[in-house]
Amino acid sequence: MKTDIEIAQEAVVQPIGEIAEKVGLKAHEIEPYGYDKAKINLDKSVDRQSDLGKLILVTSINPTPAGEGKSTVTVGLADALSLAGQKTMIALREPSLGPVMGLKGGATGGGYSQVIPMADINLHFTGDFHALTSAHNTLAAAMDNSIYQGNPLKIDPRRILWKRVLDINDRALRHTTIGLGGPTSGVPREDGFDITVASELMAILTLSTDLQDLKQRIEKIVVAYNYDKKPVTVADLGVAGALTVLLKDAIKPNLVQTLAHTPSIIHGGPFANIAQGTNSVLATKTALQLADYVVTEAGFGADLGGEKFMDIKVPKLGKAPDAVVVVATVRALKHHGGAALADLNQEDLLALKGGLENLGQNIKAMQRYGRPVLVAVNRFTADTDAEIKLIEDFVATLGAQVFLADVWAQGGAGAQDLAQAVIETSAQADADFTPLYQEDAPALEKLQAIVENIYGGVAVELSAKAEKQLTDFAQYGWDKLPIVMAKTQYSLSDDPKKLGAPKDFTVHIREFVPKLGAGFLVALTGSILTMPGLPKHPAALDIDIDENGQISGLF
Numbered sequence: 001m002k003t004d005i006e007i008a009q010e011a012v013v014q015p016i017g018e019i020a021e022k023v024g025l026k027a028h029e030i031e032p033y034g035y036d037k038a039k040i041n042l043d044k045s046v047d048r049q050s051d052l053g054k055l056i057l058v059t060s061i062n063p064t065p066a067g068e069g070k071s072t073v074t075v076g077l078a079d080a081l082s083l084a085g086q087k088t089m090i091a092l093r094e095p096s097l098g099p100v101m102g103l104k105g106g107a108t109g110g111g112y113s114q115v116i117p118m119a120d121i122n123l124h125f126t127g128d129f130h131a132l133t134s135a136h137n138t139l140a141a142a143m144d145n146s147i148y149q150g151n152p153l154k155i156d157p158r159r160i161l162w163k164r165v166l167d168i169n170d171r172a173l174r175h176t177t178i179g180l181g182g183p184t185s186g187v188p189r190e191d192g193f194d195i196t197v198a199s200e201l202m203a204i205l206t207l208s209t210d211l212q213d214l215k216q217r218i219e220k221i222v223v224a225y226n227y228d229k230k231p232v233t234v235a236d237l238g239v240a241g242a243l244t245v246l247l248k249d250a251i252k253p254n255l256v257q258t259l260a261h262t263p264s265i266i267h268g269g270p271f272a273n274i275a276q277g278t279n280s281v282l283a284t285k286t287a288l289q290l291a292d293y294v295v296t297e298a299g300f301g302a303d304l305g306g307e308k309f310m311d312i313k314v315p316k317l318g319k320a321p322d323a324v325v326v327v328a329t330v331r332a333l334k335h336h337g338g339a340a341l342a343d344l345n346q347e348d349l350l351a352l353k354g355g356l357e358n359l360g361q362n363i364k365a366m367q368r369y370g371r372p373v374l375v376a377v378n379r380f381t382a383d384t385d386a387e388i389k390l391i392e393d394f395v396a397t398l399g400a401q402v403f404l405a406d407v408w409a410q411g412g413a414g415a416q417d418l419a420q421a422v423i424e425t426s427a428q429a430d431a432d433f434t435p436l437y438q439e440d441a442p443a444l445e446k447l448q449a450i451v452e453n454i455y456g457g458v459a460v461e462l463s464a465k466a467e468k469q470l471t472d473f474a475q476y477g478w479d480k481l482p483i484v485m486a487k488t489q490y491s492l493s494d495d496p497k498k499l500g501a502p503k504d505f506t507v508h509i510r511e512f513v514p515k516l517g518a519g520f521l522v523a524l525t526g527s528i529l530t531m532p533g534l535p536k537h538p539a540a541l542d543i544d545i546d547e548n549g550q551i552s553g554l555f
């Protein structure tokens with residue numbers, strides 16, 4: 001069996017100008033980055049259709065190490081829509097180097113449903129993450145320099161929110177001490193690193209509507225508190241212009257193609273467990289203006305990326321999905337039902353039955369928004385007919401349609417039924433979109449709505465610190481901001497060990513992080529971390545390059 005990268009290396013690649021032409025982008029509207037990648041120029045003169053295309057959101061059950069294949073199904077479904085003669089585009093996130101060198105793998109799909117150039121996209125791509133890392137750390141340096149140069153803003157070094165970032169899984173950098181080395185080397189203080197995708201600048205980049213909006217959001221970032229416990233912002237530090245300059249190209253969406261040459265926009269990459277988990281508003285909007293069908297994906301399960309797509313992205317995008325596809329695999333559902341990872345290739349109807357409720361809760365979470373939900377079973381070779389039938393019967397009881405997606409093995413040809421159903425369903429999606437909460441509802445009300453309606457839990461518990469924060473935030477009106485949950489992806493609860501569909505659980509909020517530029521509060525639950533570590537056997541150990549420049553081991 002060929003690996004993902006072997007399949008990608010055999011691809012016949014079309015020049016990026018031809019891909020652009022398919023959706024009516026003219027030569028002056030793209031900035032080619034070599035042969036097969038381009039940035040889309042956001043110049044206002046770009047001629048776009050005023051009727052937006054249909055938006056299809058792909059989400060999934062709670063992931064397990066067995067893998068769900070959300071990106072694979074996203075790409076396969078888009079290729080199937082293209083095969084059916086529909087003008088289709090993909091809007092995906094950019095991969096982070098952390099997981100690429102760590103555990104999870106890339107984010108370009110798999111098998112015969114991939115976006116290419118696969119290696120470039122998974123590595124440095126068009127440099128967006130490097131630009132974000134540089135901009136983020138420029139701000140950190142400007143803040144520490146202000147403290148060093150007499151501290152005119154009276155920044156309290158014990159109350160700093162803005163850490164440094166790196167696009168690498170490096171647990172040793174979670175807590176650091178900086179400014180050592182005597183009076184000329186800065187003011188000593190505790191610091192730490194997050195992964196770049198957790199940076200507020202990433203959230204801002206993915207929510208901004210244009211360069212000026214980006215700059216205004218950057219100005220609002222709260223970097224620290226002063227000795228009077230008042231917020232200090234980027235506007236106070238005076239570097240919003242410089243940071244925006246560093247991001248002037250990163251804000252432009254990236255154009256690539258699938259193995260079957262479906263035009264694909266890949267832009268922005270916040271994780272869905274610690275940030276808002278969707279690609280950029282600009283990318284999705286651009287795709288909706290260029291194509292009749294746009295297939296997009298939100299990270300991890302419907303409880304994380306799905307919820308954030310609906311509650312954070314939809315209001316900014318001004319459009320809700322016309323259909324939602326929840327991806328499930330027989331393997332992962334068996335794992336949710338108690339089967340060991342080593343036994344997932346054996347038929348096990350009992351374990352599968354035990355895991356189905358995880359799919360059920362994620363379907364209900366999405367149906368709650370008043371949008372039609374379809375289920376795609378991402379077919380693995382070991383799946384048996386009896387197992388697939390069990391899933392089909394279960395889904396039928398929830399009023400959703402279910403389809404087999406054999407896109408990993410067959411590309412778009414493996415999802416023709418699903419594509420047809422998506423076309424029919426999205427044509428009827430005229431029901432009102434039902435938001436989960438009112439935009440200005442108090443934080444506790446929002447949290448309770450998420451826990452009850454999306455996770456299937458019963459209560460929210462705030463730590464003493466979180467409770468005090470909400471009281472402090474009230475004086476600035478921050479307690480009314482939308483909430484981005486930072487929660488484990490493995491469980492519907494905040495305990496990664498509770499698989500399936502746990503009941504009667506309480507979600508514990510240990511701390512809030514105000515992100516004023518992005519316009520939301522991050523609620524840290526359980527023991528979730530914003531700088532991942534590498535596993536015992538990181539993917540980096542298997543990656544190599546030969547004397548001809550041929551890469552191996554990149555999945």
Ligand code: ADP
Nearest residue numbers: 067068069070071072109110111378379380408
């Ligand atoms: P997600 O988007 O849910 O994280 P991906 O689509 O990135 O998942 O897939 C993760 C990995 O699983 C990829 O390496 C892909 O090749 C593999 N994969 C996905 N679907 C299948 C399948 N049906 N059979 C075998 N491998 C698959």
